[in-house]
Amino acid sequence: xxxxxxxHYAVADVIEHIGRRLQSLAYAxxxxxxxxxxxxxxxxxxxxxxxxxxxxxxxxxxxxAATQTxxxxxxxxLIRSGSHPHDQRAKLLELTSEGLRTLQRDPMNALVSxxxxxxxxxxxxLARITSALAHDLYLAAGRGSAQPSKGRxxxxxxxxxx
Amino acid sequence: xxxxxxxxxxxxxxxxxxxxLRSAGHDVQCAGNGRxxxxxxxxxxxxxxxxDILMPEVDGxxxxxxxxxxxxxxxxxxxSGGGSMPASLALSLSTSLGxxxxxxxxxxxxxxxxxxxxxxxx
Numbered sequence: 001x002x003x004x005x006x007x008h009y010a011v012a013d014v015i016e017h018i019g020r021r022l023q024s025l026a027y028a029x030x031x032x033x034x035x036x037x038x039x040x041x042x043x044x045x046x047x048x049x050x051x052x053x054x055x056x057x058x059x060x061x062x063x064x065a066a067t068q069t070x071x072x073x074x075x076x077x078l079i080r081s082g083s084h085p086h087d088q089r090a091k092l093l094e095l096t097s098e099g100l101r102t103l104q105r106d107p108m109n110a111l112v113s114x115x116x117x118x119x120x121x122x123x124x125x126l127a128r129i130t131s132a133l134a135h136d137l138y139l140a141a142g143r144g145s146a147q148p149s150k151g152r153x154x155x156x157x158x159x160x161x162x
Numbered sequence: 163x164x165x166x167x168x169x170x171x172x173x174x175x176x177x178x179x180x181x182x183l184r185s186a187g188h189d190v191q192c193a194g195n196g197r198x199x200x201x202x203x204x205x206x207x208x209x210x211x212x213x214d215i216l217m218p219e220v221d222g223x224x225x226x227x228x229x230x231x232x233x234x235x236x237x238x239x240x241x242s243g244g245g246s247m248p249a250s251l252a253l254s255l256s257t258s259l260g261x262x263x264x265x266x267x268x269x270x271x272x273x274x275x276x277x278x279x280x281x282x283x284x
Contacts, residue, residue: 041250046273049266057244058266060251086270127258128230134255135223138247 015133018111025107030076034059034069039078039103042095047085050092078102163187164209164282169199169225170241171217179212182271183278196220200228208236210281215242215252222252226259235260237281239274243267 026033041058042050049058056066070093073079078099084090095103115123166188170176173194180190191208193199197220199213211229215222222240229236240256242249243266253264262281265273 037250045266046269046277048269048273054266054268058249060244060248084270086272128227131223131255131258132227134247134251138251 022108022111025110028107029102029105031073031102034061034065035073036106036108038069038073039095039099040106040108042079042093042099043103047092048087048090050094052093055093073099163189164278165189165191165207166210166212166278167191167193167199167202167208169193169196169211169213169217169222171195171214175214179274182274183212185271186275186278188278196222196225196228199225203229203232203236206234210239210278211236212239212241212278215240215256216245216247223255223259226256226261230260237262237283239263239265239277239281241265241267241269 023033026036028036031039037059038055041055045054045058048054052063052066052070055070056063059066070079077096079093080096081091082094084092115126118126166183168176168179168183168190170179170192171194176192176194180192183190191202193202195217196213199211200220202208203211213222213225220228222242226238226240229238238256238261240253240261241264242252242256244252249266253261253266256264263277265277269277
């Protein structure tokens with residue numbers, strides 16, 4: 001591996017700036033970054049995962065913090081409890097129509113639009129590079145402790161076997 | 163009916179996934195991690211791959227990265243319940259690396275089968 005030089009630090013600095021800018025943009029529409037993440041989660045995840053525990057795993061946060069975020073969005077009437085499409089006994093979180101409208105103004109769209117302006121080959125190249133970087137940062141450091149979620153599956157993981 | 167390779171390190175969950183897929187008529191084989199899967203993928207005997215992301219040995223991200231260098235592109239359904247990285251990131255990485263569909267644990271049988279149909283282009 002080559003010695004770390006100015007380019008390494010410059011690229012790291014750019015990535016940090018992008019992260020900081022996105023974090024700053026995510027305080028919009030009266031929401032904070034975690035609340036935007038919850039809206040996105042409810043829009044994109046499969047229905048069975050749309051629970052407080054599911055959101056905590058999605059966001060790698062505690063159940064308590066996840067509950068606070070959920071309660072805040074309930075108060076803003078952006079989310080509500082709904083029924084599972086395949087299991088009437090299960091109660092799940094879902095977006096309200098106002099939540100859906102708010103999500104259309106997602107501050108993350110600024111970055112998505114910037115990515116959309118890239119040539120397709122560059123986008124695929126960037127996807128591979130950012131994936132490798134994130135994998136290195138998150139997973140390599142967690143090796144040996146990568147399984148805690150497996151032990152937490154016993155309660156709601158059984159739904160998978162329905 | 164599709165020939166499906168399921169990669170999951172949790173024995174019970176792997177068996178459950180296989181049973182769900184077989185109940186829908188799919189022909190299922192299983193691997194316990196990405197390294198086993200790469201050996202099995204040496205012969206082009208599958209229509210679809212379903213992989214967990216966080217696994218010992220070769221994980222799902224490394225598997226997807228290795229698969230990008232293979233001559234034929236298999237459709238992939240990625241699944242994650244979180245762990246040392248947020249499930250959101252695990253599944254975004256999977257999409258970035260070519261997964262056709264992603265599922266957060268837990269999921270209902272119907273959700274798995276819908277993801278399979280999506281990945282197979284049904």
